[in-house]
Amino acid sequence: MLNRPDRVLPGTRGRVQAAISELSFVRNGSARQLRAGTITTIGAVVLDIAKPFFTNMARGIQERLDQRDFTLMVASSDDDPDREQRYLRLFEEHGVQGVMVVPATDDIEHLLAVRRRGTGVVLLDRPSSDPSISSVAVDDVRGGELAARHLLDEGHTRIVFLNGPHTIRQCADRYEGVVKELVAAGLDPATALVEITVSSLNAEGGEAAIRGLLESGDRPTAVFCVNDLVALGVLRTMRTENIAVPADVAVVGYDDVAFAAELSTPLTSVRQPTHELGARAADLLLNGPDAPAEHVMFQPTLVVRASSTPTPPQ
Amino acid sequence: MLNRPDRVLPGTRGRVQAAISELSFVRNGSARQLRAGTITTIGAVVLDIAKPFFTNMARGIQERLDQRDFTLMVASSDDDPDREQRYLRLFEEHGVQGVMVVPATDDIEHLLAVRRRGTGVVLLDRPSSDPSISSVAVDDVRGGELAARHLLDEGHTRIVFLNGPHTIRQCADRYEGVVKELVAAGLDPATALVEITVSSLNAEGGEAAIRGLLESGDRPTAVFCVNDLVALGVLRTMRTENIAVPADVAVVGYDDVAFAAELSTPLTSVRQPTHELGARAADLLLNGPDAPAEHVMFQPTLVVRASSTPTPPQ
């Protein structure tokens, strides 16, 4: 009756509806799930629910799920493998149709186990090392290439790259992309590229790194930063030191966060299609746990603004 | 056995554990819930999962829930009352222990109905108009007072307030706070306060508003902005127009977002205790649906930086 009201006489239907209102009846979802064996819910475990990268992704996921009347449970592992496992277990126990995970470790054995038991698994922001596990990632090598290419196109022949540690795959990949592009342009990375590892991936880290460089007497003409906060630190330092951006030094960031376009010198930045990333991940899980695994690699784009060129578009 | 392994002989325990691994058994959460009648999960419906205000709140919530082995389901209503209702229904059907809602409408009748049926309800970022519904909010009147008081203390006698529409309660409240403080200082709001409603609550809105004012020949000495993005637009304009901040004009924002401290002129801003807000809301729900309702009002704080005073702390 609740599921096919049309199979029942209008009179009876009316009386049942009345009783429902009367008793303020709410269908028991647990019983329904138990019976159905499945549940129209997807679980997502991200590294940090407060980072725009992940929340924008979550928007993309939820948008897609809404269309199919699925719900999303979001949990934050805070980069802790134990928490990640705990939430995965919880999701699995509740019989979610699938889980999306930004893995906190390289080891994805526990995810393979989940997969084997019949729950869909999609890796987020990380290419899968296993053919049976789907993944949705963004090409960081390409991101590095885009930034380097742009700076080379602007006439620079030497790039300072304020990067994070190579233990973070994204950082290693972006470095690889930069090197590739320099080599393609006939430059020698040994001289044309200066990589500095920032102490922290924020504005302070950027400021400290670029200040150290300036004090050593090295005034770069082009700086590529591993994220927009680091770039913010560089822009701030340049202003303090009366170095003109982009006339004296071009700056490129990464992530294209909301404020990048709003700075007094709008920041050129590599944008990752976070929204699409989430939407695609949702699609993969909605195909059901038995659909063949797919490995999707999205391409980042470069958003050119005033920080890197005297002639920004528009 | 699963719930009290100590009640069983070690030998038997070993064999059961072996069987569990063997068959890769995962306990069925739905059945468990059905049996238990309750579920250690809290549902949260926020207006926009991509806004820092809500995600920082979510961190506070989850931190608290983790301690008690509860899980959090986050859903984004995107300010749509229908979506809000849909997610609430879903949460209720699944028998969550309680729901947290940033209501999309003034009408909270549907929330009262949820409450009557025995599910805990906490209003987020909105004082409750009903004694039976708990709420956790931040005092926006006080936020306005803090900003105004600071500017008055700095010697200003006239404040330009770039505000949002008063249909948004937060905006109306902050206005009220500013007026209060001016009156308390013996000033006449009719002359000491200029309120401009920005076209949009972002940097463009701030820039357009302040530019309009400057072009009308009015050069303010103190500007209070309804959020940090609007303030960013003002700072940007001041730089373009070669108006010194804070020497010629003091600027105060609201929210204290991550980049506020990182700007070349670090921004003074009213900070809301989002993390604590979430934690407290979690506590209220963890008390169980039968605990008496509480109405918690948090106080914002002013973070003074270089944009509003020649002598910022430290």
Add this chain to the structure above:
DNA sequence: ATGAAAGCGCTAACAT
């Protein structure tokens, strides 16, 4: 068109 009954997997209570 409506009613009746079985069973999903678990836990708590009771029996051995």
Add this chain to the structure above:
DNA sequence: ATGTTAGCGCTTTCAT
């Protein structure tokens, strides 16, 4: 210390 059983609320199937 271990085994057995009833029943949570739903949906599906089968009988009326």
